[in-house]
Amino acid sequence: MKISKFIMLSVFFMTLTTSSHAETAVMPEVGFVLNTLLFLMGGFLVMWMAAGFCMLESGLVTSKSVSVICAKNIGLYSIAGIMFWAVGYNLAYAIPEGGFIGNFSYWTDASKLETGYSDSSDWFFQMVFCATTASIVSGTMAERVKLWPFFLFTAMLTGIIYPIQMGWQWGGGWLAAIGFSDFAGSTLVHSCGGAAALAGVILLGPRLGRFKNGSIKPMAPFAASSIPLATLGVFILWLGWFGFNGGSQLALGTLDDSISVSKIFINTNLAACGGVMANAAFTRLAYGRTDVIHMLNGAIAGLVAITAEPLTPTPFAAILIGGVGGLIAVFGTQLLYKFKIDDVVGAIPAHLFAGIWGTLAVPITNSEAVFSSQLIGIISINLFVFVVSFIIWFIMKQTIGIRLSAKAEKLGTDKSEVGVIAYAIRD
C-alpha cells in the first residue's frame, strides 16, 4: 500500500498547490458531471418560474380572467419548448463570431468531453430562459387579448425574436464583440419580454373602463382574484431566480466556480430583499399604506435589476441595486398610468424598466464593463424587440384580430375563451 499512499498524498498536495488554477485540478469527467448538474438544477429551477408567472398573473387579474391566464401560461411554456428546439437554439448559437444571426435548423445533441458539459443540459437551461421571456408578455395583456393570436406571437417570440437578439450576446455575436455585459439577462431576457409586451399592449389598448374621465379606475387593489396566489408566484420566481442567475455562471466544476455561484445566490437574494423593503417603506411613507402588490413587484424588480451583474457587487451594493430597482417599478407604474398604458400585472415596470437600470448599473461594480457598450446593448435590443414585435402584433391586429369583442370582455375571458370559470366556490 505504500505506493498508493504516496500517490494519494501526491494528488492531495497537487490539488492544494494548483488551487489557484482550479480548472486543471478537478478531473475533467467530474467537472463535466458537475457542470451538467448545474445546468440541470438551474434549469429545473427556472422551469419552475413558469409556474411563478402563472400564479402571479392568476392572482392579480380579476376572477373572470383567471382560467385563460392558466391556459396561456401552460401553453406558452409548451410553445417555447417546441420552438426553441425547432429553430430558436441554432438561430442564437450557430451565429458567426461577431455576427447578427445564426441559421434555421433544429437542435441536436453532440455531447463530448471536451465541451465540458452535456449539450442537452445546456439546451434545457437555455430553453427555460426563452420560456421566461414569453411569460413576461402574458400578464401585461391579460383580460382582453385573444388566446390564439397570443400563442402565435409566443411562437414568433420564442422561435425568432428572442433567439436572434440573445445570440448577439450569448451566442458570441456583435454585442459580445463590442463588450456588452449582461450576465444572466436583465436586458436579453427581461427587457426583451417587457419590450415585446409594451409593443403588444399599445396596439391592444387598455381594458374597458380602465381610464375613465381622465382618472384611473383602481382595478387591482379591490379586484385581484387572489393575493396569496400572487405572493406564491413571487416566492416561486424568487426561488427560481437562484437557478436563473446561479446557473448563468455556466460551470460548477471548480472551486472558483462554486464560490462564484454562491456569491451569486447571495446577491440575488439580497437584491430582492432590497426591492421588497424599499417598496414597503416608500409606499408606507408616500401613500400612508404599505402596498403589498408593490412589495411583490419590488421583489421582482430587485431580482431583474441584479440579473445583469449578480457576481461582482458586494452584498451591500446588491441591496442598493435591488432597492433602486424596486422604486423604479413604483415610478414606472405611475409613468404607464400617465400614458394610459394598461399593464395588468406591472410587468413592464418590473422587467423592462428595472432591466434597463440593472444593465446600466453593471459598470458600477464590474470594472470590465463600460457604460457606452451597455447603452448600445440596451438601445439596440429594446429597439429591435419593440419594432419587430410591433410589426407582428400590427399584422395580426389587421388580419385575425388580437382583441376580444367588448361583449366577450365584459363576460370575462374565462367564459368567452375557454368556457371554464376559475373559482366555483359555494359554501
Place this chain on the structure above:
Amino acid sequence: MKISKFIMLSVFFMTLTTSSHAETAVMPEVGFVLNTLLFLMGGFLVMWMAAGFCMLESGLVTSKSVSVICAKNIGLYSIAGIMFWAVGYNLAYAIPEGGFIGNFSYWTDASKLETGYSDSSDWFFQMVFCATTASIVSGTMAERVKLWPFFLFTAMLTGIIYPIQMGWQWGGGWLAAIGFSDFAGSTLVHSCGGAAALAGVILLGPRLGRFKNGSIKPMAPFAASSIPLATLGVFILWLGWFGFNGGSQLALGTLDDSISVSKIFINTNLAACGGVMANAAFTRLAYGRTDVIHMLNGAIAGLVAITAEPLTPTPFAAILIGGVGGLIAVFGTQLLYKFKIDDVVGAIPAHLFAGIWGTLAVPITNSEAVFSSQLIGIISINLFVFVVSFIIWFIMKQTIGIRLSAKAEKLGTDKSEVGVIAYAIRD
C-alpha cells in the same frame, strides 16, 4: 513538483482515453456521492409531486369536497412512507432473480462503497414512486369515497400491490427476465395507479346526479373549485417529473450517465409540451373552445407516455409520443363517459391509458425492446393490479362500506368527513 505534475497529467489523459468506459474513470467515492445525490434530488422532486396531485385534485373537485382531498393526499403520502418501509421495499427487491415475490421484512440501510450509492437514498427514491402510485387513485374517487376505507386501501396498495408488481421488473423478477422495458414506470407506476383507481371507481359508482337521463351533467367546467390551483398542480407534477424520469437513470457519477440524465430532461419536457399543445389544438378545432382542463390533463398524459422510455427518443419523437398521449387522454375521457364511469379528475385516461400507450411505444425508439414483451408486461400488471384491487375494494364495500351516505354526499365531504369547509371567503 515534477512527479505530481506527471501524475496529474497521467490522470488527465487516462480519463480522456477511458471516457468510453466512463464507469472506471471517476473515482469510486465521487461516483458514489454523485449517484446518491441524484437519488436525493430526484427523490425530493418526486416527493413534491404529492403536492402536485393534491393541488390538481383540490382545484378540480367542487368546493364542497376540497378539505377531504387535502386530508387524503397528505395522509396517503404518509401511509406510503410507513408501509414502504415496513413491508413494501423488501417485497419488491428481496425477490429471487426471475421470481414473483420478495419477502415480508422491514427495510434497513446497509450502505457500502461497492453498491455505488447510499442505500437510504435509493429507498427514498423508490418510496416516492410508491407514493405517486397512491396519489393517482385519490382523485378518481373524490367527492363520495369514505376517508378511512380509502386510507386502508392505500396501505394495501403501497405495502403490497405496488411493490409486488414493481419487483417483477425493477426488482429483477420474471418481467425483467422476459425483456419487458419500462424505464421510469409508465406501466409500473402510472397504469398501476390507474388500474387500482378503475377497480375502485367501478365498485364505488358515479357521483349523485352525474349521469342523468342518459346525458352527462357537465360538472367540471362550471364546478371546479380553483383552476389556478389545478394548474399549479400540473406545473408541480411537470417539475417533479424531471426527478421521476431523470432520477430513473439511477446514476450520475459518469460522463455517460450525466448525458443520459440531460437527454431524459429534454424528452420529458418536450413530451409534456406535445401533450399540452395537441390537446389545445384538438379541443379548439373539435369543440370550438380551447379546453384548459384538457390542456392540463394533456401535460400529464404526455409525461406519462414518455415515462416508459425517456432516453432513446429524439426530441421530435418525444413531442409526438407526448402529443399522442395527450389525445388519448381526451378520447379516454369520452370512453369513460360512455361506460358511465365517473373519474372526477381524469386520472384513468391520463395515467392508465396514456401509460399503456407509452409502454407500447417503447420499441419504436428503443431497439432492445420487443412489442410482445411489452404487451405481456402491460396485460399482466394491469390485470394483477385491477383484480387484487377489485377484491380489496369489494371486501371493504361488503363490510365497512366505501361510500358516503347520499345525505353526506349532498352535504359535501368536507362537512361530513372532516368538518372543515375549504374556502371560507367573505369580503
Place this chain on the structure above:
Amino acid sequence: MKISKFIMLSVFFMTLTTSSHAETAVMPEVGFVLNTLLFLMGGFLVMWMAAGFCMLESGLVTSKSVSVICAKNIGLYSIAGIMFWAVGYNLAYAIPEGGFIGNFSYWTDASKLETGYSDSSDWFFQMVFCATTASIVSGTMAERVKLWPFFLFTAMLTGIIYPIQMGWQWGGGWLAAIGFSDFAGSTLVHSCGGAAALAGVILLGPRLGRFKNGSIKPMAPFAASSIPLATLGVFILWLGWFGFNGGSQLALGTLDDSISVSKIFINTNLAACGGVMANAAFTRLAYGRTDVIHMLNGAIAGLVAITAEPLTPTPFAAILIGGVGGLIAVFGTQLLYKFKIDDVVGAIPAHLFAGIWGTLAVPITNSEAVFSSQLIGIISINLFVFVVSFIIWFIMKQTIGIRLSAKAEKLGTDKSEVGVIAYAIRD
C-alpha cells in the same frame, strides 16, 4: 498506457481501502464543490419554506386578514436577509470558544480551499434558518398585530436574538462546550421562534370575540380562508425540511457524509408521516372526526421533533418521535386554549412544544447526548428568547403600540393595513 492504467488501478484500490477514512479519499477541490453544493441546495430548499409558512398562514386565517399575511411573510424574509448580513452572522459566529456573544460587524466572504466550502454558501444556508425563525412568529399573532411593529420585532429577532442564542451552540459557544446537542435546530430555530411568538401573543391578547363567556369560539374550522393553500404550505415545508435537516450535515463531499444525508432524508420524512397519521388517528378516535388541520400541524410537529436529531434514529424510531410530536401539537393546542392564548395557526404547539420534545428525545437514540445538557440548553434558550422578546414587545406596546384598533380589527387587517382585499372572487 500501461503506467496510467497502473495509476488508475492504484487510485481505485486506494479509494476502496480508505473508505473508512472517507475524508481523505476525495480530492479536496471536489469535496469543496460538493459541500458548497449541499449548502446551496439545502439553502434554496429552506428559502422555499418561507413560501410554505406564507401559504399555511394565508390558508388558516380568515379571509379578511390574508393580504397582510402575505406582506408580513415576504417582508420578514427580506428583513432577515438584510439583518443577518448586517449584524446577525458575526454575532453568532465571531463568538469566542465557549463564549456568549460574537461581535457587531457585517459579514464578508473570505473563501479558501482549507475551509472546505464556500463562505457565501454557508452564509446563505445559515441565513435561511434565521428567516425560518421569523416566519414562525408571524402566524401566531395574525389578524390583529400592526404591520410595522411586527417588522421592527423581526429585525430585532433576526439581527440580534436568534443569532446570539444560535452562536451559543452552532458558533461554538457555551452550550456547545457543555455538550448540548441540537442537530438542525429543534430548539435553536423552532423553539426560538415559538418562544418569541409566545411572548408577543401574551402581550397582544386574543382576537376579539375569540374567548367568549369562558368558551372558545371555534374560529378555524369554519373560518379558514383556504384549506388547500394551507395544505400546500405544509407540503412546501415538508419539502424544504429535506434541505433544513439534510443540509445540516454540513458536508456532502465524502461517502460517509452522503450516507448520512440520505439517512437524514428518510428520518425527516418518516417523522412527518408519523406526525400526520398519529393526529389523523387520534382526532378520529377522540373527536369522531379526522381533523385535517391537526393532520397538517401534525406533519409540522413531527418534522420539528426529528430536527434535533435526524441522523441517529432508526426509521421506526423516527416514526415514533414524529408521532409523539404530532400528538403534542394536539394537546398543546388544548393547553393554549386553557390559558386563553390565541395562537391563530397553532405555531406554538408545533414549533415550541414539539421542539422541546425533540430536543429532549435526542439522548434516546444518540448516545453522545446527555439529558441534563439537553435540559440546560432548552431552558436557557427558551428563557433567553422569551424574556428578551417580551421586553421588546413590551416597550413597543407602551410606545408605538402593537395592536390594531378594535375598529380596524373588525374591518379586517387587509382593508385597514394594506388596503387590498385578498380574494375578490365574483362569478
